[in-house]
Amino acid sequence: xxxxxxxxxxxxxxxxxxxxxxxxxxxxxxxxxxxxxxxxxxxxxxxxxxxxxxxxxxxxxxxxxxxxxxxxxxxxxxxxxxxxxxxxxxxxxxxxxxxxxxxxxxxxxxxxxxxxxxxxxxxxxxxxxxxxxxxxxxxxxxxxxxxxxxxxxxxxxxxxxxxxxxxxxxxxxxxxxxxxxxxxxxxx
Numbered sequence: 001x002x003x004x005x006x007x008x009x010x011x012x013x014x015x016x017x018x019x020x021x022x023x024x025x026x027x028x029x030x031x032x033x034x035x036x037x038x039x040x041x042x043x044x045x046x047x048x049x050x051x052x053x054x055x056x057x058x059x060x061x062x063x064x065x066x067x068x069x070x071x072x073x074x075x076x077x078x079x080x081x082x083x084x085x086x087x088x089x090x091x092x093x094x095x096x097x098x099x100x101x102x103x104x105x106x107x108x109x110x111x112x113x114x115x116x117x118x119x120x121x122x123x124x125x126x127x128x129x130x131x132x133x134x135x136x137x138x139x140x141x142x143x144x145x146x147x148x149x150x151x152x153x154x155x156x157x158x159x160x161x162x163x164x165x166x167x168x169x170x171x172x173x174x175x176x177x178x179x180x181x182x183x184x185x186x187x188x
Contacts, residue, residue: 028131029057041073048072058131061086062124075099083124087111090120 032054041047051069065082075098082091089110096103112120 026059027057028059029055031055046072058128060127060131062127062131063089065091082108083121084110085120085124085127088120090117090124 032052034052035050037047037049039047049069049071051067053065053067055063055065057063061084063082063084065080065084067078067080069076069078071077076095077098078093078095080091080093082089084090087110089108090112091108091110092105093108094103094105107114107117109117
């Protein structure tokens with residue numbers, strides 16, 4: 001079956017169901033989008049633009065939004081996190097100029113006064129706990145995230161030997177493999 005246009009795609013029952021779920025206040029939803037562009041500048045240096053956006057919702061009018069942007073041409077990096085309850089919201093945005101190191105922070109209050117920010121954040125946490133149970137709409141701590149997602153080599157080279165060959169004795173599974181090979185040799 002061929003879909004001739006995006007508009008036609010939404011005539012299929014599965015897409016209609018997704019539209020209904022997204023608007024149902026009793027459903028949990030998650031949506032995200034991201035874009036990365038890469039080009040060469042006039043000076044021969046690469047220019048990279050990255051942007052992402054995600055939205056998570058939970059029953060009871062709970063919503064969290066996240067937006068990020070990084071532009072190597074301008075040196076600007078931005079991140080905004082918004083917590084929303086029905087028609088009220090609190091969005092914190094941080095922007096960093098990578099060239100100067102200057103960091104700017106701004107806050108947007110939607111149908112709130114600045115003085116209500118702390119009580120709103122408490123209400124948001126309470127309603128996410130109610131809607132989500134033990135697993136709130138929270139992301140892991142920075143330390144956990146950095147340790148879990150630290151860049152790692154796909155194949156780690158072991159320490160080198162004097163004869164120029166490499167040894168994988170430093171690999172966590174090297175000892176297990178050595179024991180299995182020795183066991184097979186004894187059986188043969």
